[in-house]
Amino acid sequence: MPTTERSALMYYRSMGEFPTSRHVTFQTSDGRETFEEFIGEEGFSGTASHLYHLGIPANLVDSRVWDLGDLSTQTNTPLRPRHFRLPDLFPAGSHQGKDLVRHRRLVLGNDDVRISYVVADSPSPLFSNGIGDEVVYIESGEADVESVFGTLRVRQGDNVVIPRVTIHRWVPVDVEKNGPLKAYCVEATGHVEIPEKYLTRFGQFLEGAPLTERNMRGPVGPLLAPAELADQDTEVYVKHGSGADVHGAVVVYDHHPFDVVGWDGYLYPYAFNYxxxxxxxxxxxxxxxxxxxxxxxxxxxxxxxxxxxxxxxxxxxxxxxxxxxxxxxxxxxxxxxxxxxxxxxxxxxxxxxxxxxxxxxxxxxxxxxxxxxxxxxxxxxxxxxxxxxxxxxxxxxxxxxxxxxxxxxxxxxxxxx
Ligand SMILES: [Fe+2]
The missing domain is CATH 2.60.120.10 (Jelly Rolls)
Incomplete structure (x- = not known):
């Protein structure tokens, strides 16, 4: 059984503007100061990316409780196999005004993973899962996953992997044409990764692997907030904790977190289709x-x-x-x-x-x-x-x-x- 905490996807990507050296001051080509952020797993010893912000990413100005709803679970007793009809959770029309982050219904869970289901037609608030990586399977619909790394367009049949603490939001695309976004959400405690059996010792997909780098889609960016929102106080919904201690917060920054002019690294959201x-x-x-x-x-x-x-x-x-x-x-x-x-x-x-x-x-x-x-x-x-x-x-x-x-x-x- 895998116990490694190795990262998401061992594949280097970069976009936008950033300095040739790490950890030096850097101004954009039009003279704006930037502030480097390291997002890394396993402390400073694991997979990571470096992001260059126009604002200070730590500028927190408020925090309040986010009620996560009913996350309680029961023992499957008396023991029996089960069948759950997920469409019953969202009868016709009930998805209106719902989003992919706040309206998930918990189906199954333990300390390692929680599985939920949601049908949504509205953009979610900004969200950061501090408990672990998420794998969101798109049953139907289409969406843009907007994040500090850029925009990732996803569609029916995609496995979407979002690394822990990535600030992002889900924006359904053309609901009238594509229908609402139906998603099966797997929230890990810790990280998810491509199985080692498919990879060389340096992380490239092996011959015979069922997927290759060519199947992996990453975000396109950078993605900057519109000028009118850039300096506004901005809420981010956060999940944190583990086991019975899982809890939510709405934290407020004094600017919009989508202020990254460039980044590089191995840690970012990605998607691949079945x-x-x-x-x-x-x-x-x-x-x-x-x-x-x-x-x-x-x-x-x-x-x-x-x-x-x-x-x-x-x-x-x-x-x-x-x-x-x-x-x-x-x-x-x-x-x-x-x-x-x-x-x-x-x-x-x-x-x-x-x-x-x-x-x-x-x-x-x-x-x-x-x-x-x-x-x-x-x-x-x-x-x-x-x-x-x-x-x-x-x-x-x-x-x-x-x-x-x-x-x-x-x-x-x-x-x-
Ligand atoms: Fe089986």
């Missing part, structure tokens, strides 16, 4: 780690994408029964059809929780009928956690009570008669 993931398929079924894309402390993330299926004689093409001895498995089925769970009520934007200590897999019929299938249209985003997940208020509000008994062809538990 359509660019090149799955490895074979004579017999390849195990789920084949589909891994990211990892954090005590969890991994996979993208299951459309693919040609196994071609060996008698090869089963749906996941055989498996006990994830060390992991709780959470699937977000964002599109397509999942053959293994056909007929169980799983639909678009469903989430299944298959906890450790419980064997799962396809239904009997799906297992037997899978032989000879040529192609899978399955599209799913998976989080596997090494520690037990607890159930949040969002999950409880859209729980499907019939799901646990679907393997046995029942709608209710036997004790109900």
């Amino acid at each position: 359509r660019d993931f090149s799955p490895v398929t074979g004579k017999i079924l390849q195990p789920p780690p084949t589909y891994q894309i990211l990892q954090g402390h005590n969890f991994v993330i996979c993208n299951f994408v459309p693919r040609m299926l196994e071609y060996g004689e008698g090869a089963i093409t749906v996941p055989y029964y498996h006990s994830n001895v060390d992991a709780d498995e959470v699937m977000f089925y964002y599109a397509g059809e999942t053959a293994a769970r056909k007929g169980t009520g799983i639909g678009n934007a469903s989430v299944s929780l298959h906890p450790a200590a419980y064997t799962h897999g396809p239904t009997r019929q799906a297992y037997l009928n899978s032989v000879g299938a040529a192609e899978s249209k399955e599209m799913a985003f998976m989080v596997d956690t090494m520690n037990t997940l607890r159930v949040g208020e969002g999950a409880l509000a859209c729980d499907d009570p019939n799901y646990p008994w679907t393997w046995a062809g029942r709608r209710t538990p036997k004790s109900d008669g």
Whole structure:
């Protein structure tokens, strides 16, 4: 299990104006003074970027409490697999006036990771997650992620990685044409990274890796606030703390934080789309780690994408029964059809929780009928956690009570008669 705190993406980028040496005074080409900020992981010993501000990035003038809403969680007891119908959390029209930062509904969580869902049509306030990196999966819609690093355009099917403490905001693009922004948000405690197995010792993608640098999109910038906002007091919503101590604040700076004229480094938001993931398929079924894309402390993330299926004689093409001895498995089925769970009520934007200590897999019929299938249209985003997940208020509000008994062809538990 990964325990490293290594950074986001080991790939150098730069934009705008900055000096040829670090830690020296620097004026822009039109004579404005700049102030250097170091954003770095693991103290001063990890992945970092250097940003050059027109204002003083520490000029705090106020702070108040931000009520994060109900982040409580419950034990999944009595133990059973679960199915959560996320669309029930945002009935038609209820997304109006909501944003991607403040209106998330907590589905599952533990001390390592929290998973939430949101449907939004409005720009979010400026936001900085001080707890860890975020991986936001875009189920549908389009948005600009505006940050101190620049603007990153994201769309359906993107995995968007936002490093801890990055001040940013989510601005939906053309909601009328693209629909509201639907997002599945994975908030890490600490950092997420590309799995080491895909990288050379210097961080370049290896031959055979399912993604390459060419698939990674970074921000375009610099992004400066409009002149009328540049010197205004500006609020930033902040998350901080860990475990039961997670808390929110609205801090106020005496200027707009989008005042970065240039930056360089290895730490910045980036996105890649599931359509660019090149799955490895074979004579017999390849195990789920084949589909891994990211990892954090005590969890991994996979993208299951459309693919040609196994071609060996008698090869089963749906996941055989498996006990994830060390992991709780959470699937977000964002599109397509999942053959293994056909007929169980799983639909678009469903989430299944298959906890450790419980064997799962396809239904009997799906297992037997899978032989000879040529192609899978399955599209799913998976989080596997090494520690037990607890159930949040969002999950409880859209729980499907019939799901646990679907393997046995029942709608209710036997004790109900
Ligand atoms: Fe599984």
